[in-house]
Amino acid sequence: MKNNREIITQRVARFFNPGDVVNLGIGMPELAGNYIADGVLLHTENGLLGYGPRPEPGKEDEDFVGAGKQYLTIVKGAACFDSATSFAIVRGGHLAATVLGALQVDEKGNLANWTMPGKMVGMGGAMDLVVGARKVIVCTEHTTKDGSPKIIKNCTLPLTGAGVVNIIVTELCVLDVTKGGLVVREIAPGITPQELQSKTEATLIFPEKIAPMYSEPSVASQSGN
């Protein structure tokens, strides 16, 4: 049985094709890097394009780290650059996609993920990423730990970007942000539209055809036959 983070990040990884340049945010988004196709190039805003999995213990290099300070390996063809060049890649439309987490995301594609009352953290590169990447994918668990909705009608927290989100991936569904609202593109097996709507404050649009978000493992494959 996969956990929510695996379900979400495996689905996110399927959006990318070889040749795409992608920035994965710190935390859950970076797990998508474990499932991407060969030839997808990962960008990290502190100045590297073309990183691979984390190095084996003992092979860490202090000069090759990600934005979360995690050690990285580099792939063939990688390039290093300064922060201005890095954000030229971001804002200049050279990223096929960026994947970020959310505190709140709303039906107009507004995203709030950088601050909340009583906290001082900073936006880092998030505000640049959401205006620059050609596709902004939010990956988040569908509700907060206490069950309250994160996909809401109007963000109440300070925004990272206004009207910037294109796709929302949770453990329950894949949503397209459209001018008309949030359209359910895929739904997890066993989840009814009613159940999905009940866990979502924003009004969801259910088209006639909704693809399954993933195929449920059959009894046969579970037993290994």
Add this chain to the structure above:
Amino acid sequence: MMVNKVYRRNEIIGKFVDGQRIMIGGFATKGVPDKLIDALVESGAKNLSIISNDTGDPGVGQGKLVRSRQAVKYLCSHIGRNPEAGTLGLSGEMDVELCPQGTLAERIRCGGSGLGGVLTKTGVGTVMEDSAPKLEVDGESYLLAKPLRADIALVKAQKADTFGNLLYHGTSRNFNPLVAMAADLVIVEAEEIVPVGTIDPDYVMTPGVFVHMILAQDGK
């Protein structure tokens, strides 16, 4: 004969005075000029205004200037790795101004390049509109990002020649080449100092013209 810019640590410490605005290269704790920050702490210079990507870790890197309370103002994109900075920022004991990372990089680049600013879509529709004029160009909305300069910039390089031509390594480059352009006095800490003429001009990342002082290799 090219000018030799290698200086002793004491000569560099003598450059720090109260009230200066200081830019520091580095991202989290990588590519941070730790020896120069130690020299700044030892100088005891107070009421400093720091511009850097972040506030380091607690008591580490730029975090030393937070803990020593020498930093009274801090302009950066992120302080989340340093709760001490968050506490001082929330209480108002340290004036923290947050700026999106890409905008910060461009502001510094502008300051070093003689430009009056750049227009960016970053922050449109957010609280960033409270602190930056919004302009419309060809039907698109942008925020004006104004240039930043400093009295002193502290730079970490992998290699410097004695004239100040610099090389960086991996993700330790980050903000270093940018702050190296944007201050009246640019001081470099390098892992290795080599004779002038030994770095291939094609591979120089920061031309020595931007650099004024290099911390002597033995740190003395």
